[in-house]
Amino acid sequence: MFQSAKHWTRGYLLFVSFIMALVIPAKAFALTCSEVRQLTGLYFSMHYSFNSFDDELSKRTLSNFLKIWDSGKSYFFQSDIDEIKAKFETKLDDQINKADCSAISFIVNRYSKRFSERQKYIYKLIERKYDFAKDESMIIDRKKLKYTKNVKEMNERWRKKVKFQILSLKSGMLKGKELREKLKKRYELALKRHNEITQDKIYGYFLNAFATALDPHTTYMPADELEDFRIRTRLSLEGIGSSLRSEDGFTIVVSLVKGGAAQKGGLLKTNDKIIAVAQGDGGPVDVIDMELSEVVKLIRGARGTTVKLTVIREKSSESKKIVIPIVRERIQLVDSQASSRVFEIEMKGQGRKKIGVITLPSFYIDFEGRHKKIRNYRSSSNDTKREIEKLKKKNVSAIIVDLRSNGGGSLEESIFMSGLFFDEGPVVQVKVPGRQTEVYRDRDSKTYYAGPLVVMINRHSASASEIFAGAIKDYERGLVIGDSHTFGKGTVQNLNDVAPTLGAVKVTINKFYRPSGASTQSKGVASDIRLPSLIDELDYGEKAYDYALPWEEIAKVKYKKFGLVSPYIKELDVRSKDRIASNDDFKKVAEEIEKYRKNEDERSRVSLMEKKKEDPVKEEEEDDEEIDPAELHIPIEKDYSLQETLKITGDYIQMLQGKKDLAPVSLLGLKKKMKSASVKTKK
Numbered sequence: 001m002f003q004s005a006k007h008w009t010r011g012y013l014l015f016v017s018f019i020m021a022l023v024i025p026a027k028a029f030a031l032t033c034s035e036v037r038q039l040t041g042l043y044f045s046m047h048y049s050f051n052s053f054d055d056e057l058s059k060r061t062l063s064n065f066l067k068i069w070d071s072g073k074s075y076f077f078q079s080d081i082d083e084i085k086a087k088f089e090t091k092l093d094d095q096i097n098k099a100d101c102s103a104i105s106f107i108v109n110r111y112s113k114r115f116s117e118r119q120k121y122i123y124k125l126i127e128r129k130y131d132f133a134k135d136e137s138m139i140i141d142r143k144k145l146k147y148t149k150n151v152k153e154m155n156e157r158w159r160k161k162v163k164f165q166i167l168s169l170k171s172g173m174l175k176g177k178e179l180r181e182k183l184k185k186r187y188e189l190a191l192k193r194h195n196e197i198t199q200d201k202i203y204g205y206f207l208n209a210f211a212t213a214l215d216p217h218t219t220y221m222p223a224d225e226l227e228d229f230r231i232r233t234r235l236s237l238e239g240i241g242s243s244l245r246s247e248d249g250f251t252i253v254v255s256l257v258k259g260g261a262a263q264k265g266g267l268l269k270t271n272d273k274i275i276a277v278a279q280g281d282g283g284p285v286d287v288i289d290m291e292l293s294e295v296v297k298l299i300r301g302a303r304g305t306t307v308k309l310t311v312i313r314e315k316s317s318e319s320k321k322i323v324i325p326i327v328r329e330r331i332q333l334v335d336s337q338a339s340s341r342v343f344e345i346e347m348k349g350q351g352r353k354k355i356g357v358i359t360l361p362s363f364y365i366d367f368e369g370r371h372k373k374i375r376n377y378r379s380s381s382n383d384t385k386r387e388i389e390k391l392k393k394k395n396v397s398a399i400i401v402d403l404r405s406n407g408g409g410s411l412e413e414s415i416f417m418s419g420l421f422f423d424e425g426p427v428v429q430v431k432v433p434g435r436q437t438e439v440y441r442d443r444d445s446k447t448y449y450a451g452p453l454v455v456m457i458n459r460h461s462a463s464a465s466e467i468f469a470g471a472i473k474d475y476e477r478g479l480v481i482g483d484s485h486t487f488g489k490g491t492v493q494n495l496n497d498v499a500p501t502l503g504a505v506k507v508t509i510n511k512f513y514r515p516s517g518a519s520t521q522s523k524g525v526a527s528d529i530r531l532p533s534l535i536d537e538l539d540y541g542e543k544a545y546d547y548a549l550p551w552e553e554i555a556k557v558k559y560k561k562f563g564l565v566s567p568y569i570k571e572l573d574v575r576s577k578d579r580i581a582s583n584d585d586f587k588k589v590a591e592e593i594e595k596y597r598k599n600e601d602e603r604s605r606v607s608l609m610e611k612k613k614e615d616p617v618k619e620e621e622e623d624d625e626e627i628d629p630a631e632l633h634i635p636i637e638k639d640y641s642l643q644e645t646l647k648i649t650g651d652y653i654q655m656l657q658g659k660k661d662l663a664p665v666s667l668l669g670l671k672k673k674m675k676s677a678s679v680k681t682k683k
Contacts, residue, residue: 030198030199030203030501031199031200031203031204031207031222031502033099033100033203034099035203035502036096036099036101037097037098037099039207039220039498039502039505040053040207040210042498042505043214043218043505043507046505046507046509047214047215047218047507047508047509048433048491048508048509048510048511049214049215049433049508049549053093053096053097057093057210057213057214058088058089058090058091058093058094059089059090060213060546060547061092061093061209061210061213062084062089062092062103062209063213064209064210064212064213065104065107065205065206066081066084067209067248068205068208068209069107069108069205070114071142071249071289072142072161072248072289073142073145073148073157074118074154074157074158074161075111075118076111076114076147077114077147077149077154078146078147078148078149079149080110080114081147084106084107084110087103087106088103088106088107091103096210101203101206104203108202112194115194118154118158119187119191121155121158122158122162122187123184123187125158125159125162126162126166126180126183126184126187127180130163130166130167132163132167132170132609133609133610134609135609136160136608136609137606137607138160138161138605138606138608139604139605140273140312140319140604140605141603141604141605142249143248144604160608162183164606165186165286166179166180166183167610168275168276168284168286168321169182169183169283170610182283186286200222201222204220207220208220211505211506211507212546212547213547214507214508214547215491215508215547215548215549216542216546216547216548217489217491217506217508218493218505218507218508219505219506220503220505220506221495221503221504221505222502222503223500223501223503224503226497226503226504240260240261240262240268240299240307240326241256241259241260241261241262241263242256242257242260242262242299243255243256243257243407244292244295244296244299245292246292246295249289250273250274250288250312251274251287251290251295252271252272252274253268253269253270253271253272253273253274254270255270255405255407255460256268256270256405258362259361261327261328261329262326265324265326265327267322267324267325267326268309268326269313270405270460271313271314271538271540272309272311272312272313272322273312273314274287274295274299274309275287275310275311275312275321276310277295277298277299277308277309277310278307278308278309278310279298279301279305279306279307279308280305280306280307280308284310285298300328301328302328303328303329304327304328304329305327305328306325306326306328307325307326307328308323308324308325309323309326310322310323310324311323312606314538314603315603316592316593316595316596316599316603318599318602318603318607319602319603319604319605319606321606321607337361337364337378337380337383338358338360338380338387339358339359339387340356340358340359340387340390340391341356341357341359342356342357342391342394342396343355343636343646343667344667344668344669345646345647345649345650345665345666345667345668346665346666346667346668347653347654347663347664347665348663348664350654350663352668353397353398353650354394354395354396354397355396355397355398356387356391356394356396356398356399356400357399357400357402357642358384358387358388358391358399358400358401358402359402360380360384360401360402360406360417361405361406362406362407362408362464363380363406363410363411363414363417363464363468364378364379364380364409364410364413365377365379365380365409365410365412365413366378366379379410379413380409380410380413380416380417381413381416381417381419381420384401384417385448388420388448388449389448392449396451398451398452398454398649398652398653399449399451399454400453400454400455400456400642400646400649401453401454401455402456402642403455403456403457403465403468403469404456404457404458404460404461404482404641405458405460405461406460406461406462406464406465407460407461407462407463407487408462408463408465408466409463410464411467411492413464414427414428414465414467414468415427415428415441415442415467416444417468418442418467418468418471418472419443420448420449421447421448421449421450421453421472421477421478422442422447422560423444423445423446423447424442424445425442425475425559425560426439426440426441426515426558426559427441427442427467427471428467428471428512428513428514429512429513429514429515429517429554429557430492430510430511430513431510431513431554432509432510437513437554437555439557452478452564452653453472453477453478453479453564454478454479454480454648454649454652455468455469455478455479455480455481456481456641456642456645457469457480457481457486458482458486458533458535459483459484459485459486459524459533459535459536459538459540459541460487461482461486461487462486462487462488462489463487463489466486466487466489466520466524466525467512467514467520469486469525470514470515470516471514471515473514473525473526473528474515474559474561475515475560475561475562476562476563476564476565476566477562477565478564479528479529479565479569479572479648479649480526480527480528480529481527481528481529481530481645481648482527482530482531482533482641483527483530483533483536484526484527484536485523485524485525485526485527485541486524486525487524487541487542488520488522488524488542488543488548489520489521489542490511490512490513490519490520490542491508491510491511491512491521491549492508492509492511492512493506493508493509494507494509508549511549511552513552513553513554515556515557515559516556517553517554517555517556517557518551519551519552519553519554521542521548521549521550521551521552522542522543522548522549522550522551523543523551524541528565528569528572528573529569529573529576529648531576531580531586531641532580532586532589532590532593533589533641534589534592534596537593537596564656568652571651571655571662572651572652575648575651576647576648576651579644579647580644583640583644585640636667636670637670643667646665646667647666647667651665
């Protein structure tokens with residue numbers, strides 16, 4: 001992450017001072033309660049917002065710690081929760097500040113007791129016979145679950161859980177005794193893992209519960225997980241190519257690496273919940289409530305081998321279980337670099353125009369190449385510069401920069417990228433607690449493209465994408481089109497090694513602000529023109545996270561406004577809405593949105609009825625679904641959002657030329673499949 005020298009110096013001094021404080025005996029290789037207290041202090045010394053352990057953080061930490069142990073509300077009774085809260089909810093902070101970890105011990109002991117009680121009952125459930133023709137379901141939205149009041153309610157919750165697991169194993173072609181033995185071994189393994197949990201691990205769980213109570217991007221990484229993280233980073237170019245997170249016991253697909261096996265396969269989608277993992281033709285392993293690091297180990301593997309993911313996908317009217325095979329492979333970086341296409345539009349009575357579309361998967365940079373001073377080293381700004389020159393030679397009348405599902409990357413690159421479209425000026429402000437806000441500027445006075453500009457975004461556009469889109473919006477340099485707003489991640493984190501045996505802490509230290517002073521945090525960057533999207537209806541983005549830092553506004557800095565947007569938005573939006581109202585694809589999106597809004601209860605459940613056959617998902621099953629923008633270069637006949645953006649761009653070109661009576665815009669070279677469909681594309 002790009003930062004000034006004085007920021008690095010400040011962080012280093014803080015880091016050194018605490019390393020000296022965290023001296024531990026050579027023979028000690030586990031976290032102690034005293035070190036837990038010291039590590040909480042380390043977070044407070046660096047965190048953007050919090051500097052002390054108070055009652056509010058005590059409540060948050062306790063809630064997170066309980067979720068770590070029982071995210072599915074399958075062990076603790078409501079009476080356990082009431083007792084734990086009465087004892088510790090507002091006292092946890094005082095205890096930790098005194099290096100008293102009795103609350104942690106009490107909670108873990110109570111969980112262990114309930115875990116042992118459940119183990120005895122589970123084996124009885126495994127031997128039961130189940131009616132899979134019975135129409136019943138299990139709640140998978142754990143926010144809707146309440147803790148059970150008594151043993152009867154708890155037994156019923158577990159009956160459905162075991163039935164669901166047996167149903168999943170049946171879909172993996174296991175039967176009878178073999179199936180039940182497989183499930184028993186799974187719970188035997190769970191018991192073994194539980195019995196092997198060390199005090200070190202428990203304190204690590206607590207520190208992570210505390211860290212994520214500060215904000216969702218602040219975490220604690222124990223020594224073993226830190227090493228595993230580094231291994232994964234080194235091996236990140238082999239596997240399926242996906243980013244995962246754990247929420248309420250489910251492993252959720254956050255994003256797909258463009259050019260990776262999962263993205264190119266086209267079957268796995270963002271927001272899918274992974275519930276089981278199988279190797280090749282082997283049986284599925286249930287991963288609900290499994291630690292994310294363990295799930296990653298199951299999914300990771302040598303290229304050329306197959307992993308089968310059983311996922312739950314939230315459809316507009318229901319939650320559907322799907323089996324997805326993916327062949328692991330090495331990701332080719334060439335698939336992840338900036339690229340461009342040219343589309344032709346026709347304005348009635350005014351002739352044809354060419355529009356260039358630059359697809360940017362991430363804000364990347366080859367640090368080694370830059371360090372060696374290699375000319376035109378690989379980076380998003382250098383590669384985009386190259387694509388701009390190609391498009392200018394083809395005489396394009398406008399350029400669209402497609403940032404859909406661009407998860408961010410280098411802050412420095414977002415600054416350089418912004419500067420390609422205007423001369424020097426401020427791009428982003430970075431606020432450091434207790435210090436003057438720093439303004440990062442593009443200092444290259446050259447403008448590489450001065451023509452009509454459009455930026456496409458969606459709810460998956462995050463971090464550096466939001467800095468770029470925010471600068472273009474503030475300068476009124478170009479239109480921002482897409483979902484209602486971007487992801488909303490406007491914070492900076494530092495990963496700091498603590499000590500060889502204590503792992504590392506990742507802490508939110510800074511916040512981003514646009515030149516206008518508006519934060520990108522939580523609210524993201526709003527579109528000038530919004531296109532209907534089912535993604536926009538999902539509870540997704542920074543604001544959906546527990547304890548996300550709030551949106552803020554600071555003083556704006558002086559910058560140039562081009563005035564190329566506000567005079568035209570109203571008319572462009574009206575014309576776009578008129579087209580969308582009569583477009584068959586957007587009508588389908590509207591129907592899906594309406595179904596989604598009406599079927600919240602159905603989506604929160606999964607059926608426990610057995611289907612005749614549980615086939616892997618087929619691409620044709622997805623024909624009626626909204627396209628996942630994580631896919632590279634979606635055929636234009638399927639990408640109706642890009643189709644409409646091209647038409648908006650055509651209107652925009654005319655308005656910038658001063659035309660009062662805008663001619664209707666159509667796309668050329670489209671097949672008849674959609675009344676419009678596939679475009680004549682030029683590489």
